[in-house]
Amino acid sequence: MAGGSVSECKEYLFKVLVIGELGVGKTSIIKRYVHQLFSQHYRATIGVDFALKVINWDNKTLVRLQLWDIAGQERFGNMTRVYYKEAVGAFVVFDVTRTSTFEAVSKWKHDLDSKVKLANGDPIPSVLLANKCDQMKDSSNNKTLMDKFCKDTGFLGWFETSAKDNINVDEAARFLVENILSNDQGLPHEESNGDRIKLDQQTVAAESKSGCC
Amino acid sequence: MAAEDLPSEFDVVILGTGLVESVVAAACSRVGQRVLHLDRRSYYAANWASFTFNGLLSWIQQQQDDTQPEETQDWCDLLEEGEELIQLSSQSSIRNLQVFTYTSKEDEVEEASADSVNTTEEEQHGPASQDDDSNQENLENHENQEENKENQVNHENQEENKENQVNQENQEENQENHENQEVNHESQEATITEGAEPEAEQPQSPAIPSQSEPSRKKISFAQLEKEGRRFNIDLVSKLMYSRGSLVELLIKSNVSRYAEFKKVSRILTYRNGEVEQVPCTRADVFASRQLSVVEKRKLMRFLTSCIEEKDDQSAYNGRPYLEFLRDQKLGENLQHFLLYSIAMVTEDTPTEVGLASTRNFLRCLGRYGNTPFLFPLYGLGEIPQCFCRMCAVFGGIYCLRHSLRCLLLDTATNRCKAVIDSRGQRISCSHVLLEENYVHERKNVATPPRFLSRAVLITDSSLHGSDSEQEVSMVTIPPITEGAPAVKMVELSSSTMTCMSGTYLVHLNCSSVSSAYQDLSPLITTMFSTPESHDQGRPSVLWCLYFNMEDGSAMEVEGHDLPSNVYVCSGPDGELGHEHAITQAELIFHKILPEEDFCPPAPNPEDILYDGGSAPSSGPEEEPSLQLEV
Numbered sequence: 100m101a102g103g104s105v106s107e108c109k110e111y112l113f114k115v116l117v118i119g120e121l122g123v124g125k126t127s128i129i130k131r132y133v134h135q136l137f138s139q140h141y142r143a144t145i146g147v148d149f150a151l152k153v154i155n156w157d158n159k160t161l162v163r164l165q166l167w168d169i170a171g172q173e174r175f176g177n178m179t180r181v182y183y184k185e186a187v188g189a190f191v192v193f194d195v196t197r198t199s200t201f202e203a204v205s206k207w208k209h210d211l212d213s214k215v216k217l218a219n220g221d222p223i224p225s226v227l228l229a230n231k232c233d234q235m236k237d238s239s240n241n242k243t244l245m246d247k248f249c250k251d252t253g254f255l256g257w258f259e260t261s262a263k264d265n266i267n268v269d270e271a272a273r274f275l276v277e278n279i280l281s282n283d284q285g286l287p288h289e290e291s292n293g294d295r296i297k298l299d300q301q302t303v304a305a306e307s308k309s310g311c312c
Numbered sequence: 313m314a315a316e317d318l319p320s321e322f323d324v325v326i327l328g329t330g331l332v333e334s335v336v337a338a339a340c341s342r343v344g345q346r347v348l349h350l351d352r353r354s355y356y357a358a359n360w361a362s363f364t365f366n367g368l369l370s371w372i373q374q375q376q377d378d379t380q381p382e383e384t385q386d387w388c389d390l391l392e393e394g395e396e397l398i399q400l401s402s403q404s405s406i407r408n409l410q411v412f413t414y415t416s417k418e419d420e421v422e423e424a425s426a427d428s429v430n431t432t433e434e435e436q437h438g439p440a441s442q443d444d445d446s447n448q449e450n451l452e453n454h455e456n457q458e459e460n461k462e463n464q465v466n467h468e469n470q471e472e473n474k475e476n477q478v479n480q481e482n483q484e485e486n487q488e489n490h491e492n493q494e495v496n497h498e499s500q501e502a503t504i505t506e507g508a509e510p511e512a513e514q515p516q517s518p519a520i521p522s523q524s525e526p527s528r529k530k531i532s533f534a535q536l537e538k539e540g541r542r543f544n545i546d547l548v549s550k551l552m553y554s555r556g557s558l559v560e561l562l563i564k565s566n567v568s569r570y571a572e573f574k575k576v577s578r579i580l581t582y583r584n585g586e587v588e589q590v591p592c593t594r595a596d597v598f599a600s601r602q603l604s605v606v607e608k609r610k611l612m613r614f615l616t617s618c619i620e621e622k623d624d625q626s627a628y629n630g631r632p633y634l635e636f637l638r639d640q641k642l643g644e645n646l647q648h649f650l651l652y653s654i655a656m657v658t659e660d661t662p663t664e665v666g667l668a669s670t671r672n673f674l675r676c677l678g679r680y681g682n683t684p685f686l687f688p689l690y691g692l693g694e695i696p697q698c699f700c701r702m703c704a705v706f707g708g709i710y711c712l713r714h715s716l717r718c719l720l721l722d723t724a725t726n727r728c729k730a731v732i733d734s735r736g737q738r739i740s741c742s743h744v745l746l747e748e749n750y751v752h753e754r755k756n757v758a759t760p761p762r763f764l765s766r767a768v769l770i771t772d773s774s775l776h777g778s779d780s781e782q783e784v785s786m787v788t789i790p791p792i793t794e795g796a797p798a799v800k801m802v803e804l805s806s807s808t809m810t811c812m813s814g815t816y817l818v819h820l821n822c823s824s825v826s827s828a829y830q831d832l833s834p835l836i837t838t839m840f841s842t843p844e845s846h847d848q849g850r851p852s853v854l855w856c857l858y859f860n861m862e863d864g865s866a867m868e869v870e871g872h873d874l875p876s877n878v879y880v881c882s883g884p885d886g887e888l889g890h891e892h893a894i895t896q897a898e899l900i901f902h903k904i905l906p907e908e909d910f911c912p913p914a915p916n917p918e919d920i921l922y923d924g925g926s927a928p929s930s931g932p933e934e935e936p937s938l939q940l941e942v
Contacts, residue, residue, distance in 0.1 A: 148569075148705050148917045170704040177712045179356055179697035179704070181570045184690065216541065294782070294807075295689060296575065296680055298559060298568035 110161045113279050114149075114185055116215075117168055118207050119192035120200040124230040127262035128192060129166045132272055137263050154276065162276060183215040188279045189225040190271070191254070195235045208252050217282065224255050224278040226271055232259035233266065318709065318733070321740040322348040324904065325731055327400075327716050328747025330358035331890070332881035334699035335897035335911075336745055336904075337708055338567065343908045347708035348739065349700065352402065352715035356700060358747055359405060359547050359861060359883045362693025362810070365540035365770075372857070375406050387718055390738045395729065398719040398874070402749045405862035405883055407763065408827040414842055415854040418532035531772060531814060531854055542812035544691035545768055547861065548884040549802055549819035551576055551685040551786060554676045558695070558890035559686065565911035570698035572689045574808050575681030580776050580787040581653045582839065587776045587787070590653040592673075593682045603645065611646050618670055625667055633666025634659045653788045656888065658798055687784055687802075689809045702914060719744060721875050728875040743904045744878045748867045751880050762863040763824035764886045765797070765831040771816045771840060771851040774803065781805045781813060786888075792835055797822035799835060800888055816851065823886050828858040865892055879903065 117125045130136045133150040147168070154162040167186070169178055191207050193200040204227065212222045227249055249257050255278055258271040323345040326333050333349070334357070341347045355361055363371055387397060536543075552558050552573070562568035579590040591600040597608050618625070628636040633655060637647045651657060655669040676684030688694045704710055715734040722729045730740045774783060787801035804810045804817040811817040818840075820832050837844045841852040864882035872880055879900045885892045898910050 148701075151917065170701075170707075175709070175711045177356075177710045179701045179710075180690070180694065181697050181701040184694075220541075294574065296573040296686065298563050298571075298573065298686075299566075 108159055108161060110163070111280070111283065112163045112165065113187050113276070114165045114167060115275065115279075116183065116186045116189040116211070117166055117192060118189060118211065119228075120194070120203045120207075123192045123194040123197075123200050124262050125190075125192050126168055128190070128228065128230060128260065128268055129168055131262040131265060132268050133166065137265070152272075156276070156280070160280075162280075164272070164276065178214075180214070183211075186215050186223055187217070187282070188223055188275050190228050190275065191225055192228045192230050194231050195229050195259070196231055201229075205252050208254070212253070222253055224275060224282060225253070226275045227254045227257035228271055229257060229259045231261060231263070233261040233264045235259070318348065318711070318737060318739060319346075320738065322346045322709075323741065324348070324743045324745065325716070325739060325741040326350065326745040327352075327750065328358050328745070328881060329353075329356045329696055329700060329712075330747055330881060330883060331360045331696045331699075331893045332897045332900070333358075333745055333747060334696035334703070335561070335894065336881070336900050337703040338565070338699040338706075339897070339901045339911045340904065341703040341706040341708040342565070342911060342914065343905065344706075345905070347703055348741070349703060349708055349710050350714045350716065350733070351712050352734070354713050356712070357693045357696040358749075360693060360696050362544040362546040362691035365536055365543040365545065367540075368543070368545045368857070372409060372411060375404060375409055375859075385717065385736075387732050387736070390732055390736075391720065394723055396721040396723050398721055398728075400716050400718055400746070400750050402715075402747075405749055405761075407860040408829065408858065410829050410858040412842075412856050413533055413854075414852070414856070415530050415536075416532050418534045530852065531812075533855070536770065536812070536815075536855060539812040542806070542809075543770075543817070544693065544810040545817060546692045546810075546819065547766075548692055549766065549800065549821040550692055550884070550890060551687055551802060551888055553672070553889045554679040554681075554684055554686055556676070556889045556891060557894040561894055561911060562695075562698075564913060565702065566914040566916070567698050567702050567911070569916075570701055571694050573680075573686040574689060574784050576683045576685035576687055576784045576786050576802075577681065578776075578783060578785050579653050579683055580785050580803075581648065582787060582789040583648055585838070587839070589776065590649050590788075592654065592684075593677060596682065607643055607646055610640075610642055611649075614640055614642060614646070614650070615670075615674060618667055619674060621667075625663065628663035630662055630664075632659060633657060633661050633663045636663040636666070648790070652790045652798070656788055656800070658791075683786065685786060687804065687808055691808075691810045705914070716746075716750075719875065719878060726875050727877045742877065744875075745900065746874075746878060746880055748862070748864060748880055748882050751872045751874070762866055763860040764863050764884070765820075765822050765824045765826075765828035766859050766861060767818075767820040767828060767832040767836060768857045769818040769820070769836065769840065769853050770811065770855045771818055771853055772814070773851040774805070774816055775818075775839065775851055782807050784808055789835065792838070795825070796834075797825050797831055799832065815854065821886065823863065824860055828860045832858060 117129055119125055127137060129150050133152045149165045149167040152164040152166065154164060156162045167182060169182065189211055191204055191211070193204050195201075208225065211225065215223055217223055227245075229245070245257050249255070256274060258267045258274070260267045260271060262268060324337075324340045324347050326337050326347065326349045329349065329351040337347050337349045351358065353361075355363075355367075361371075391397060562571070579592055580587050581590050582588075588602060589596075589600075591597040591603065591611070594612065597603065597611055600608065603611065625636070628639075634647065634651055637650055642650065650670065651659070651666070654673050655661070655666045656673075657666050657669055661669075673684050680686055700708075700710065717732045717734055717736070719728045720730040720732065720738070721727070728741070728744050730738050731744060732738055774780075774785070775787065776785065777783070783803075783805055784807070785803040787803060789799040789801060791798050799820055799822045801821075802819045804819070806813045806815065808817075820836070822831055825831055833844075836842065836853065836856070839850065841848050841850045842856075862883060863886050865885035865887070867880060867882035874880070881900070882892070882896060901908075901910050
């Protein structure tokens with residue numbers, strides 16, 4: 100999903116998935132990161148596919164990050180391929196106050212790796228988020244264990260985050276984007292996407308008049 | 313991913329994730345209906361699905377194993393006063409499955425096995441790897457075959473991780489109208505090995521295709537498996553008319569945001585044993601080398617004139633279109649192009665139908681490219697999933713591997729009040745949609761189901777011209793012999809993200825005259841190189857699959873002795889476009905919600921403004937509420 104270069108400035112569009120068990124704070128993290136908001140209450144986000152964050156990465160690089168939430172209603176683990184398709188990175192989120200959500204992490208990771216891969220066949224870069232760390236009782240625990248877990252399950256790394264107190268959300272995103280960018284630069288660009296067609300209102304408005312006769 | 317109980321009440325319960333069901337699901341959810349959408353399968357899109365190569369091998373295996381009837385259970389304790397139970401059971405609409413592998417397996421036995429494990433999409437289904445055994449002479453195994461009346465599968469030696477010999481030759485059993493039984497002697501067999509264990513790979517003798525081309529190194533079966541995820545092999549073979557109702561609906565609803573498309577780049581036809589390109593735009597016509605100057609002028613004049621309805625045309629109403637074309641003094645070349653490739657009709661199609669079809673073709677030209685067609689990247693199986701995603705985004709609940717056991721009929725009103733799902737939960741609802749596989753026994757026996765004959769080939773080169781891997785071709789094939797069906801063929805290159813680089817995916821489709829193998833293999837043998845072909849130098853078939861699928865066009869939405877608020881959604885039909893499915897989805901939607909708009913545009917995610925924290929903040933973060941609030 101890499102964009103082309105316009106003069107000096109490179110523009111990228113990255114699709115990033117945010118997955119994990121129900122109620123671990125996926126939507127909160129997205130809202131915190133994209134809209135700088137946190138609400139104790141939220142409703143299942145109806146009618147929203149993804150949130151867009153535009154990052155001026157450096158003075159030559161613009162990154163448009165699409166964060167795809169699983170619709171609360173796909174929570175039975177049956178996401179469509181549309182959701183996974185052409186994603187280049189993922190956050191897997193669990194809730195530090197509920198161990199069952201951590202136990203599900205490897206299931207989600209496995210599911211992720213089986214459904215989407217980079218063009219070269221590698222798994223997409225993914226970062227583990229230990230969310231709600233503001234509610235964690237003892238914070239001294241098992242950093243080495245977590246590091247080992249990430250290594251074993253194929254995460255690039257992990258962050259303790261709090262959408263509520265805005266802890267580490269930006270850092271985690273920056274870490275993931277760095278990895279996506281380095282993947283992107285390491286890979287030859289896939290065949291030109293120029294002749295792929297999007298169907299939308301603009302296409303219709305601008306449609307060619309070059310009919311047959 | 314945890315299993316949870318479903319809410320006990322919905323507005324619409326939909327069983328089956330085919331195209332019609334998915335469009336209705338999205339449409340209902342979009343206007344605020346609470347939708348529960350289920351599929352008993354482990355994948356989306358039912359008979360409209362697409363599979364990776366390994367996924368398709370698993371699907372083939374499942375079709376062959378899928379014979380055990382679902383257990384009936386007594387649900388009477390869930391009944392309320394004045395209710396009656398209608399049991400549901402599904403029946404597969406796939407018949408006469410046959411698989412042939414024409415490429416060598418290579419020595420990479422261990423590696424192939426390991427790879428198939430890694431690339432299998434559905435974790436709970438064992439990967440099915442397939443050994444090739446295309447050697448016609450190798451018939452010893454046929455001795456102990458018995459005809460199995462339930463399906464064509466002979467489950468000899470079937471034990472876990474052991475060899476599973478599948479005899480797929482007995483084609484006549486499922487279609488009584490097959491008088492022609494000769495093909496029964498054409499013993500071909502595919503051996504399917506359930507192969508997680510390395511030792512399961514051993515018993516197969518490496519069959520080497522005797523006529524493989526020495527000049528080109530063929531892609532082996534092991535490579536197909538290894539690159540299996542590059543394939544997205546559709547069960548249906550269709551294209552999207554660029555002004556057809558599916559394209560218009562995708563645009564109108566903004567569901568189009570979930571998909572990208574490729575232009576079908578050329579129209580080919582098969583004539584006098586050769587594949588030719590059909591000129592269809594003005595530029596094509598003038599650039600054409602096979603047409604004379606006179607023919608070019610005639611063709612342009614004809615195409616221009618038939619855009620409008622004229623009196624001299626109506627004189628031909630009821631008479632064959634071919635007659636009309638002849639009387640326009642169009643030569644044989646042009647008649648062929650116009651009849652088979654542009655109108656895509658047969659010799660006895662009435663003139664008015666032929667002209668309407670020609671106009672539709674011309675109307676769709678030039679919107680996106682120089683043919684009237686588009687094809688979705690990653691295959692047609694994406695389309696139902698796009699609608700499912702839209703439904704989910706607007707609150708629809710999705711469960712795969714989850715079915716309905718029965719409907720609860722309110723006898724006083726003849727309406728379905730509730731359903732019982734496969735976990736025994738009672739769920740109230742106002743409307744129910746069922747995929748057609750659930751109403752088999754209720755079908756009118758007087759009209760036996762019609763079938764489509766399908767073949768899927770993986771080939772090593774394009775039928776026409778260079779192997780640029782960019783072309784997407786529609787190939788129209790008139791009946792090769794008297795009484796044979798006209799075949800529509802679509803050749804996809806790897807640029808459509810449906811096959812691995814270096815291969816082409818070819819879909820053939822026609823109305824069944826007999827089994828898929830009987831209908832299509834003579835043509836395949838002529839147009840491609842297979843071990844049975846006489847002349848080489850054509851694209852080699854590496855692997856192919858034949859099957860029959862029930863033709864969905866005959867299925868009625870209502871009736872079937874079902875309650876008045878239960879609608880039946882048909883499966884794929886044999887037409888090239890999607891008019892049947894989209895028309896039916898809109899019809900069903902308006903029966904459910906007569907006043908509502910069908911698929912109004914969904915807002916653009918980038919335009920949505922979050923309204924920050926207006927709710928009073930107290931208590932912990934809540935889980936998303938199931939009550940939908942739009």
